[in-house]
Amino acid sequence: MNFTNGKELLDLCNKHNKRIYEVMLAKEVELSGLSEEEIRGKMRESLEIMKSAVNSGLNEEVKSLSGLIGGEGKKIKKRRDTHKPVCGLVMSKAISSAMAVLEVNAAMGRIVAAPTAGSCGIIPGTLITMQEEFGLEDEDIINALITASAIGMIITKNATVAGAEGGCQAETGSAAGMAAGAVVELMGGTPEASLSAASMCIKNILGLVCDPIAGLVEVPCQTRNAMGAANALICAEIALSGVSSIIPFDEVVDTMYKVGRSIPFELRETALGGLADTPTGRKIQKQVLGE
Template identity: 50%
Template sequence: MNISSGSELIGACEKQGITIGEFAIRQESEETGISYEEIWNRMKEALKVMESSTSKGVSEKVISVSGLIGGDAYKMGKYLKEGRSVGGSVTTRAMAYALACSEVNASMGKIVACPTAGACGILPAAVMTMKEEHGIGEKDIILGLFAAGAVGAVIAQNATISGAEGGCQAECGSAAAMAACAIVQMMGGTPGMCLDAGAIVFKNTLGLVCDPIAGLVEVPCAKRNAQGVLSAIGAADMVLAGVESRIPFDDTVEAMYSIGRAMPESLRETGIGGLAGTAAGKILAKRIFGEK
């Protein structure tokens, strides 16, 4: 993508009078020579995978290969139907779908890495919740996914989306920022508002470490996906209400990257520190891999 920053992305969209999603498709077509229609259809196929991975874990108990996680999305789905949710149907549905994708991923099912497999539940949960709770149509969902992709590309160019390099703030944080941008666009927000939502997400996920139990993308990853989509929804609501981020999106990305570089190796996907280094974490790891 010939855009190197969030501010450039906003400027290009405002100059052309188009959304981030529309800009992303045009740029992709221009750079690759692939037709607009073909690019659209590829994202449509990705959306089908998202729909499948979010629904599977909610409708049936999906257990990971290791046995560390599984069945939580199914529990959330039942809880949603009972109508007793403290946070309402939007938050409960979003968490259920995020958990579902994570469980499908850990059971070797098919998911969309957006931007990574470890953070695969956040964006799908956001768009499917928008579809079911707010009646957002397929066209706007697909455009929202392209907006998320454009923002993810900016993050990847200027920082990292790798937990091994920047901690979970780079994975679940980036995914939540992408999801927030998609939600704001789907709800009629401007490109500037989209990136304000992404900035707010990053401000609340800075410093989040990557500390997977036994080095597997399961615990605490699945539940961080569930909380990540809530962060996206909250940030979207704030900017749609007129709240602005005092710190620009590009600055929050820079901060995330600098914090990631400062993190010790034990807190960057090695399965050594943080929760992985606790007594319970070590016991779970031994249960999976045996005594060392």
């Protein structure tokens, strides 16, 4: 069950009449020597950490060490409890949960880097919302996480998920693509539809720079995690409706990498450009870091 790109993954799915998570699980058994249940057990642990981070961020007093963020996820949840969300209930839940997890990360709490700490809110925000809204079991979400890991593995092998190498498109774009593909499979979509959703997520934010204020994974990272969760749900819905990505997944991944390498280094997590280099951004950096 070896694969290194999207085409090979789809070929295996079609040849063996399996879903993405089944092919990825078989691959992981071969690579790790662990049993399927042991692998699922490790993923179950990750899911529990994700759930705990969402819960902490939405229901406890969480503040980042710098003081820049903390409580934003709760504010969205509070508004949802008293007003009809402008973006709909599912979207509102997903974005508030994604932001809450990023807050927990900034407060040095326990999170799952999925695939990075800077994009840690997107997958839990999306998948845990899906579980709550559609009454799904933990085992369903574990399958979805395995699906997401297959997509993330392909991106990591052929491009990058690091903001320092490929900009925020590589971090939040990859996480959104992983989440979107997982949602499609959760909802009964085909492997082809899953990769189409992932492709569209990445295409939507090609060229997005990484410009954290004061070099901290807080601003604008938090709202970009919210955007990533929204992007994942949007692209999943499009793909589930039968709309395919015109550009194949593998070509999209290759393009993301090329675009990322073309982004000036000032806009790749160095805090030397973009929002970090605004007067306010520099003022905050001096206040937080003393420089």
